[in-house]
Amino acid sequence: MNFISTRGNEKVTGAQAVVRGIAGDGGLFVPEFFPAVTEDEIAELCAMDYAERAAFLLAKYFDEYDYDGLLSACREAYAKFEGEDPAPLLKMDNGMYMLELFHGPTCAFKDIALTVLPHLLKKGCELTGVKENILILTATSGDTGKAALEGFRDREGVKICVFYPEEGVSKMQRLQMVTTDGDNVNVVAVRGNFDDCQTAVKKIMNSAEKREELKGKGYLLSSANSINIGRLLPQVVYYFSAYCDLLSSEQIKMGQKVDFAVPTGNFGNILAGYYAKRMGLPVGTLLCASNKNCVLTDFFKNGSYNIKRPFFRTMSPSMDILVSSNLERLVFELAGRDAELTASRMHALSETGKYSVRAEELKEMRENFYAGCTSEADTVECIYDFFMDYGYPMDTHTGVAMSVARRYEAMREDDKDAEKRPLIVISTASPYKFPQDVLYALTGNDVKDSYKGVKRIHLLTAMKVPEVLKEIRYKPPRFKTVVPTDKIYDEVLKFLS
Numbered sequence: 001m002n003f004i005s006t007r008g009n010e011k012v013t014g015a016q017a018v019v020r021g022i023a024g025d026g027g028l029f030v031p032e033f034f035p036a037v038t039e040d041e042i043a044e045l046c047a048m049d050y051a052e053r054a055a056f057l058l059a060k061y062f063d064e065y066d067y068d069g070l071l072s073a074c075r076e077a078y079a080k081f082e083g084e085d086p087a088p089l090l091k092m093d094n095g096m097y098m099l100e101l102f103h104g105p106t107c108a109f110k111d112i113a114l115t116v117l118p119h120l121l122k123k124g125c126e127l128t129g130v131k132e133n134i135l136i137l138t139a140t141s142g143d144t145g146k147a148a149l150e151g152f153r154d155r156e157g158v159k160i161c162v163f164y165p166e167e168g169v170s171k172m173q174r175l176q177m178v179t180t181d182g183d184n185v186n187v188v189a190v191r192g193n194f195d196d197c198q199t200a201v202k203k204i205m206n207s208a209e210k211r212e213e214l215k216g217k218g219y220l221l222s223s224a225n226s227i228n229i230g231r232l233l234p235q236v237v238y239y240f241s242a243y244c245d246l247l248s249s250e251q252i253k254m255g256q257k258v259d260f261a262v263p264t265g266n267f268g269n270i271l272a273g274y275y276a277k278r279m280g281l282p283v284g285t286l287l288c289a290s291n292k293n294c295v296l297t298d299f300f301k302n303g304s305y306n307i308k309r310p311f312f313r314t315m316s317p318s319m320d321i322l323v324s325s326n327l328e329r330l331v332f333e334l335a336g337r338d339a340e341l342t343a344s345r346m347h348a349l350s351e352t353g354k355y356s357v358r359a360e361e362l363k364e365m366r367e368n369f370y371a372g373c374t375s376e377a378d379t380v381e382c383i384y385d386f387f388m389d390y391g392y393p394m395d396t397h398t399g400v401a402m403s404v405a406r407r408y409e410a411m412r413e414d415d416k417d418a419e420k421r422p423l424i425v426i427s428t429a430s431p432y433k434f435p436q437d438v439l440y441a442l443t444g445n446d447v448k449d450s451y452k453g454v455k456r457i458h459l460l461t462a463m464k465v466p467e468v469l470k471e472i473r474y475k476p477p478r479f480k481t482v483v484p485t486d487k488i489y490d491e492v493l494k495f496l497s
């Protein structure tokens with residue numbers, strides 16, 4: 001299978017797409033077509049464990065990778081998760097389910113892909129004959145950073161440098177990042193918000209001059225952000241896996257449609273669901289849930305993407321994003337894969353801060369997605385209500401999805417013609433990763449100390465505290481550098497010297 005750029009005629013292999021991260025024309029790599037998964041194959045997947053499901057689906061895209069290598073990489077990756085199943089599906093009530101994706105090494109769903117990406121990259125370097133070391137630059141709103149650091153630390157031939165907004169991550173997220181072990185890692189705080197970080201990193205990635213300079217030092221640039229197709233495709237797996245789990249437990253029949261509610265920031269998580277649908281998974285509606293930064297909700301409402309608006313810091317920091325990178329991949333599909341049109345829209349976005357899609361594209365968006373956003377107060381209330389009703393504590397990002405899910409369900413109940421469909425809410429982080437905000441939602445109490453929050457949530461909910469969060473409590477921070485956005489590249493050079 002080849003991969004093409006959303007902005008031009010560039011065509012590369014899967015290995016090249018993963019190694020380069022972003023196309024030379026600034027576009028994102030997408031598969032040349034969506035490989036079909038038949039009902040028979042879905043039935044086959046049901047008999048497999050998660051790692052086998054992952055290898056089976058990844059092999060459809062990465063067909064030049066050897067299958068046994070993919071399978072052993074997936075086994076190794078998902079063995080790092082706590083518990084038997086890396087993506088357990090919990091039945092709540094009334095056709096509603098939680099898909100828990102936070103049992104990995106850093107307690108957020110980013111682990112699902114970032115535990116597999118190092119293999120895709122290493123093998124990709126072999127397949128493409130890359131001799132240089134790989135330098136991974138990552139902008140993070142909190143969870144990607146730690147997951148990428150854990151995925152790549154102490155991997156031979158790789159260095160990784162993570163940039164996070166100084167004021168834009170939770171205390172626990174920061175602690176996780178700055179205590180990372182390994183000689184090949186670096187973590188830098190940036191004065192600015194996530195969009196500033198992401199834009200500055202993308203600028204380096206897109207600069208031929210800087211790439212050359214780094215090449216002279218023996219490094220090839222790549223990305224662990226979800227602009228890398230190697231981040232996106234492993235996420236397709238949990239949509240199929242959840243569907244199989246519903247089939248296996250006879251909650252649905254083959255072919256029956258299922259809805260998913262997805263807390264969204266950079267549009268990677270939900271785009272993977274759209275890819276799953278295009279591959280043939282019976283997906284009904286994908287609920288695109290946003291926090292107060294409702295740029296995506298407005299886009300799905302009126303077809304105009306406009307980032308000229310205030311940026312809010314919320315208690316779901318991993319979704320505090322205005323420039324949602326992966327939306328480019330959806331817009332490319334909507335435009336009938338017209339790369340020229342996509343390029344001109346993305347150009348307009350960076351020049352004027354906005355672009356619009358045509359009426360028929362908007363119609364197609366509405367056929368596949370339902371978008372909604374929530375206020376901080378709604379999210380808090382939803383977390384509290386859900387705990388009172390089901391005894392289930394959820395994190396603040398999942399709370400956003402649940403809040404939108406409830407609104408959607410109420411809307412469908414009012415609509416007599418709407419068929420009843422199971423709804424799977426994607427639970428993206430452990431509540432212990434955002435202990436202060438979760439404790440506030442559950443009790444109305446504020447605590448200053450993260451671990452006091454952890455302890456109280458534990459006493460209240462009896463939910464197990466992840467070992468990895470206990471371990472870092474007294475670990476001294478290794479990284480303390482704070483820089484303005486225009487000094488990011490200097491930090492990269494310092495790190496390499």
Ligand SMILES: *Cc1c(COP(=O)(O)O)cnc(C)c1O
Nearest residue numbers: 143265266267268269318397428
């Ligand atoms: C990254 C993240 C999201 C949003 O995922 P995108 O792929 O950026 O849309 C939601 N919840 C949590 C906890 C995250 O870390």
